[in-house]
Amino acid sequence: MAVIGPHRALATAAPTSPYSHNIDSDIVVVGGGVVGLGLACDLVASGASQAFSSATTSSADGLDWENRVISLTSENLNWLKRIGVYPYLVEHRLRPVNSMRVWDGLSGALLDFDSSDLSDAAGSSSQISVMVEISNLQQAMLQYLEHGPGKDICSIQDSAKVESILAASKTEADSASAEQDPWPVVQLSTGDAIQTRLLVGADGPNSPVRKYAGIGDYGWPYDRRGLVGTLRCRGIEDGEPPVSFTAYQRFLPSGTIAFLPLSDSTGSLVWTLEPEVAAALTLLHRETAGSADEPLAKLIDAAFRLPWSYIERLFERVVQYTKHPTPDNVQRNWSWLDAEIPTAAEWVERGLGEPLPESGTGEVPPKVLSLNAKSVASFPLNLKHADAYIGASLNSSSLLPSGLLAGAMAAVGLAPEGAGQGAGRGRTVLVGDAAHTIHPLAGQGLNLGIADVRSLSRTLRSALGAGADLGSYNALKGYARDRYWENQKMLSAVDHLHWLYAGTPVPLSQQADGGKQQRERDGLVKTAAKEVVGRGVVWARSTGLEVINELGFVKNAFMRQAGSTTTRSSAPWPTSRSFSTTPRRGLHTASRPRALPVSAVFQQIRQHSSHSTGPLASDAYTSPSATSDSAATTSTPSLASLTPSQVRALRDMLRVDHSGEIAANTIYQGQADMFGALGDVKNRDLSKEMWQTEKKHLEVMRALLRQHNVRPSALLPVWSVAGRVLGGVTALLGPRSAMACTEAVESVIGEHYDDQLKELKTILEKEDVHPSLPLLSDIIREFRDDELEHLDTAVEHESQQAAGHALLSAVIAAGCRGAIWVASRV
Incomplete structure (x- = not known):
């Protein structure tokens, strides 16, 4: 948790509590991940990078790569450089992604992205993104906050847990003023109680700040789990090429499988699977990790190369095998699986189909030798979006016309259920996963959170420049207006993309049993209908991919929309347009925030025709x-x-x-x-x-x-x-x-x-x-x-x-x- 602003002892503003030490602050950020730390860094940034080298200079530090990585967009990477965090990164553990190869697992329709095309078109980027470990980002941000320009402005409560969040009791002065929103009081396990002008929730999908603010959310589970792991590739000694600067993603009916480059010999896996398959593969890895030939490594190779009908058959056998009980202290024998996964030569010899793609051609990633023993894990996939990003009061009766809007929009899927119903607490704002959770297939989750941070920081600086109360709705509304619709568009696009592939009936010829079980379950008429729909959708989406692949300007637009274009600006802090002239109420000079320096303040003088005298x-x-x-x-x-x-x-x-x-x-x-x-x-x-x-x-x-x-x-x-x-x-x-x-x-x-x-x-x-x-x-x-x-x-x-x-x-x-x-x- 980051505390930003002057730290003053509270007198009467805090509620009576057993907590011994009360602190007054301008901004409290709950959440110590990349989003929370990133906001703290941005708020205290001087706008100029510091000139020094990273602490670690060796290109081979011997440390395992972690399984929590992010494909950081060029736009967000430039933000790290602009605010001065980039020099604290361990630079040799960054891996640029210069191209992406995306294809349909049923038809083979292909979509290629290349940063050289983007550079020619926009003149502003030489890479699509950069792979970086989450721990690398976090340690860089922590060092920046400890040694950078904000070391005396921001304090990190890294050993404290938030026990509760309360609304401060109103004093007589508060009641007499127009100020309606009490300051939140964050009570910590250390005994401190921090009262803050603005409480920022960067505390994940189950955000306590969101619950305190009274903000609901909507969404749904995907009935899928994301399997992640760190891959060690075979390399030149095994006749395989080194890991390049290309990311690979194959869309399978079960979900996507992605290979992301980390180094010349290492990659990161993100694999979307049905829950029972994810559980079975996790068990497979736990029981075979460190063996001479890891079956999971070969299964990953197969998922990038074999047709879906064969992969589905492998999944079924693995799941069934894990359901067989075993005697105590006796491990399963997985040697049979190795024989079930054919090599490229065996595939041709058996006449199983067209020759499999080889990694030397660049069509598929290098083959995997093993996975880091402790790197394999899985997590449930969900879509969630908060009803609002700012905890302003949204009181309305569902029986009145003004209260019917939420229900009407929710009925047609345009608004979250319960939006605008109930009361919200002010002086709260949400960023990152506290505001939205997205399917990982586009790699946009954390990137969206960083975009939230950049927008919120701009909004707060603009409000500070106007002398506004940082916790007021008028000061914060620009952030919600800027980010809610942008995030909604991305969440919706990725959600529809997932269902376009994972929710489409698989044609009978590409099912493991040729459609036998489906005909028995659904009958001939329903099966025929599903076959028509399945073939039609596969043809349509594949045609769409092929057409888009020929339209360079469309692909470049996709890359720019995803943040692959750098944004140059002569000023470190672009000025946001702020139009409100609502007078500031309840803001006292002595309590104005002093933590956020602004180089210039612009005032706009208006000439309103409705009350002009000239x-x-x-x-x-x-x-x-x-x-x-x-x-x-x-x-x-x-x-x-x-x-x-x-x-x-x-x-x-x-x-x-x-x-x-x-x-x-x-x-x-x-x-x-x-x-x-x-x-x-x-x-x-x-x-x-x-x-x-x-x-x-x-x-x-x-x-x-x-x-x-x-x-x-x-x-x-x-x-x-x-x-x-x-x-x-x-x-x-x-x-x-x-x-x-x-x-x-x-x-x-x-x-x-x-x-x-x-x-x-x-x-x-x-x-x-x-x-x-x-x-x-x-x-x-x-x-x-x-x-x-x-x-x-x-x-x-x-x-x-x-x-x-x-x-x-x-x-x-x-x-x-x-x-x-x-x-x-x-």
Whole structure:
């Protein structure tokens, strides 16, 4: 557990308890794994790597490789370098992965990934990922925290266990203030009780922090176990090539089997198996480890080379053999299994099928000699996703329209069961496995956790720069918005990929018994139906693999999505856009966090048209007193003064903005009409107030289209209907859901206007700029501020407490971004 911030003795804030020593801290991170330690490192990082060599310099240290490894993406590796942790790694125990070979175990359809293609396409990466042991990462992070820039800021409670987490008792001062969320108090086995402004749960799938926060989760078991082990390969002395820099993965009906390179002679195994098969293979290893010919090593070779029908038969025999009872102190004789696994030559001699692939060709990994005796283990595979990442209150009645959203979305599989029901405790946030658990077939589990860490750290630094309370929802909401939908997409994609292979009926000809048992069990009609489905799915997925394998740009997109592209930035801490202007409440100067240095603080001054006392840029088109014959409002820039790309950008800009204002108008109109029909006068008037601002925006945008001779989007009827429906439906679900819709829409619009201002800035830097362009820039800045004022209004009216807020916001925001992309082209 990491404690970050000033350590002060508590006076009255902690609850009465038998614990003797009370500590006050800014941030407490529960969980000492890579994710928890990584967050602590990121929060205290100076942003500059330290120049020194790793403590261990020998390339042959004699230490066994551990079975807990990660295929660390280039993006996350660069993060380690940026914050200064990388120099503490034992570098010779890192293994780059430059290529991947993935194929279908039934059809042989192939997908090859190569980092050289990615480098040519993106110019930013020379490897797909790097294999690194978890222990290597942990020791590097611990050394960094002990000797790096945060040694006086962060303390590690490595010998303490969390016994309980309580909410601090409120003092009279707390009750008198607007502060609603009590500080969490973490009570340790050492007798300490640490009260913290923000409690971070990096404490795994069964997270005590998540339970304290009142956050539920959803998901399902896969009825599979992951078998891991460290492989010693045969090598040149046995006529085998050394381990290369290629990762191999074969999709079998039982699950995937993956070979990941660790060194020239060592690899790591991750094998997805049915529980009884995993148990049988674990027993097989325990009873034969260290023998001259380890049967499990040969079985692994077979899983990469033999057809599924033969592998399935081997599994059945191994499982049945382990079920036979044996006399006490008498071990099973596994010698029969060696004879059951044919060599490549025996396979051809017996006429069992096409020649088996040889590792010398690079089609399959090198053959395995043995497995490290203590490295073989298995663990259950599950999918889990927390209902929310932030422990804000999500109170709602399931009998009210606002409480029905979670149930409705859960019914169609779009939201977790129970989302938004019950109460959550604030000042808590989840990262890594505490927030999500994923199938290991894509190697993204820990990488997603590190991405959470990077996002949360950026969010906290942004909040600190704005002087916000680090534990408040407004300070943390950007993290949930950034990560929930991204993680959901990856969890869903990997989940569907697993079931596409493990949940598809195997064609009869590729079953161990030719389908005899299936015909007896299911009958002819059902068997025939399964055969049609099985053959169809295998053909479709194999065709898809082959097509994608020919499309280099698609493969590169997959690699970039998985984090194989490096992200360069001149500043160690990219500035996140923060739009909220909600005033800080209950934050005292004496208790502001001092642990997180920020190099610069940026403040945004807004000019809201709804309460402005001076002239506005948009008045040039709407005010009767405006000069109607001004060149800024009546003429357009000549084509000679703009490049073709700038002309296209200007036209797309106006077309998109006009479409966006149409949609915004109809959203607020739909909300106002629905609230009026429900008799909710207060929220009807609030919607009308925001609608009035959007009406002015639309009037100006229509004038701009006419002035610049830009055609509107051909899909204006679609945007109008979609906006009306979205506004009406979210209002029907309740005021909080309507405000969540406003928050999501205005966030996207605010970001989009920011992007447009950046585009216009490059045009305005030219000489002899047409007067309409500076005016347009001022209008967009004014409209952006109006939209962000609406966002703040939504937050103040409890948008984050809507049922299923994280998922609802993410879906609406994704739809808005898609609409922007379409409107710019159609």
